[in-house]
Amino acid sequence: IREYAPGDPLKQIAWRTSAHAGKLLVRQEARVAQKSITVLLLLKTSPADSGRMTQDEALLEHTIRVCAQCLWELCRDQWQVRLVAGCRKEGQSAMQNLPYASGAIGYQAMLHMLATIQMNQAAPATQLLRTGRECAEEQVLLITPYTDVQIREWKGTAGHKVLMTGYARDTGSCADLCVFQPGYEKGDAV
Structure with a gap:
């Protein structure tokens, strides 16, 4: 308790x-x-030549849109948000990584990063998940169209959250939330 000063909120x-x-x-x-x-935005969980997954551009676009919506809600609610995308910029070997930001200006920087992602320049999942392990003292949200055993193990050791966007692609059985792609985006009749 202290004495009232002009400008203090009445509440x-x-x-x-x-x-x-x-x-x-x-x-x-x-x-x-x-x-x-x-x-953490992970657009792929295994090498393209492994034969286990096919590149689904519509699903990856949906995943990016879901990520943008999550970022908007976090920035709007005054969270300090750091975005790490498991995609390299052309000619660079490191993942894309933005410093902590909040509010409209921070959100615009994150949107710009999402807009410049080259889907054929994916970084290995292990590299992105290692970044998540380094964040032991804070919350981490992994957004991905696929889960697998590697993601399940990462989640089990770190206790972070996984948001999955792919329909029936939770092979790791570890998604906390699923935001499936609407039928019109997959080309199905609505």
Whole structure:
């Protein structure tokens, strides 16, 4: 409790305490620790030549859209968000990685990164999941169209969340949430 100063919000006035003291007093609220999260975008979980998966461009586009929506909601709710995409820029060997950001400006930078992703430049899943393991003290959300045993093991050791966008592609049986591709995007009749 402290004495009221011009500009303090009226909702912070401690009315009962102010009545007893004979002057306006306000509750001084402690700052809550900043909420932070790392969003990992994994567009592929195995090498293209393994024969286990086919490249499905419509599904990958859907996954990017779901990621953009998640980023919007996190930024809107004042989370400090770091985006790490498991895709390399052409001519670079490292994954795309943005520093923590929030609000409209941070969201615009993340959208720009999502718009420049080259789907044929995927980084290995192990490299992206290693980044997630380094974030032991914060929340991590993995967004991917596929899950497998490797993702299940990563989730089990780290306790992070997995959002899957592919229909019936949860071979790792570890998705916390599934946001399936609408029928019109797959070319099916609605």
